[in-house]
Amino acid sequence: MHPDPLLPHRAGPHIHRHTDGIHYFTATHPEYDRIAPRRSRTPAGLATADKSLIRRAHATGDMGAHVRAPELHHVDGARYAYFAVAAAVAADGLVDPAAWSESPVPVFRSSDSAGVYGPGHNAFTVAEDGETDVLLHHARSYRQIDGDPLNDPNPHTRIQPFGRRPDGTPDFGAPSPTP
Template identity: 40%
Template sequence: MLLKPVLRKLLTLSLIVSLGGCKKSENSTVAPPPLVVDETTYSTPLLASAPDPWVYQKDGFYYFMSTTGGNLSLRKTAKMSELSKAPAKVIWTPPPGNTYRDIWAPEIYFFDGKWYVYFSADPFCCNGHRVFVLENSSPDPTTGTWVDKGRIANPTEDFWAIDGTVMEQNGQRYFLWSGHRETADGVQRLYISKMSNPWTLTGPRVELSSPEYEWEKKGEPDVNEGPEVLKHGNKTFIVYSASHCSTDDYALGLLSASQTADPLDPKSWTKTPTPVFVKNPTGNAFGPGHNGFFQSPDGKEDWLIYHANVATGQGCGDARSTRMQKFSWNADGTPNFGQPVPTGSKLPRPSGE
């Protein structure tokens, strides 16, 4: 059929427009919405599953460890608010045939030009857990070789022990841990002993604290554990965890002494009769404890890091999440930790990030 000239012209114009439109569609792109990055706040918890958190601060970096159970894992970050972005590197796994199991509460330190990690493990002997230490001479603890320096214990008082940490006072290092008074005694108490080097204790152990108040005796057995050292002004504090971790009432307690006092003298220490950090049920923070401390990058703020469960009855398992929050100081120089911030809160990042 022959088309009239006018109709042929209209069809030709329509085809040109149609082809042009297809070509434009093939080459066009839709710009994505701008990425919104919140540079001022962070969300709690930092890590959904990371019990027994520990942070060591050195040369502009934070080194983070927590209980994994079967190995030692290390995260390195310049910003604690971005801890979840830092890859977790396994730095040590028990070699084949080794008797270590149930590896708990690792802590990393830098002493005398070398790195050390203290951790608790059951060596399949000796009636349960003991504390062990590894050494690494690399400048960066995420590299190099970790050498097993063995068990750190007093040979004449080598009983069940966990949660080793180090105190420096009056130019001397001391080792603190949670242990049993004797083999058949299940109550966990806090002990201290002088160190002759990063892997050797010297002299007798001294008992500094045992569960005595009702808030320290929730669950079985009675527990004082997770001692951590905090210094401020002219005072030295030991912040510890009390009651059994299987309960929602796991909480923080406080021992105080002068920074010039002899830490081996139990009379140097005063125990606060009430807990200093307890659960916040309305904020979904249960069993807060096993803490550590660090400062903001600019050194202007003090921060508490700890674990807590998001629901009641979750106990001592992997549901314990790592959280952090800024704390202040009371007029008498003691720390004021406030209460655990509610799960899901958005909080200001540490100053200087």
């Protein structure tokens, strides 16, 4: 069982399970000014894990902009942290448009019955049992946003298991109800 929310006021969650089994997590900080990752042997343990400040926004200039949706990656023995942009690695056809298909309907959406709105910015890992796929996402517990949605620090990081359809594609189901 995972705490819900896993981490309050953390939009844009990202998780990386390293080969040593440690889960590394980061997300948008409510002040949009830092990257402060956590690590834990289990996804649930991230809720209480210590944070490490690895970057603070500059006071001015291009590097003084909002720090949004940071990600941590481990590639060829090197560690990388980046934010607000995405990069693709030309491996296994990931950049080949023919390798991708788009669902005609949303694969994960708001749920009035669960009281969960605006789920998004998904990340994936494996649960403590080493087999169960889990989905991290951010979502709000209210429908309407006052003002600019990018200035709303209230989406919480949530976590829930997901399954697979017979054809192997992920079945995210509906967001778990808020407590």
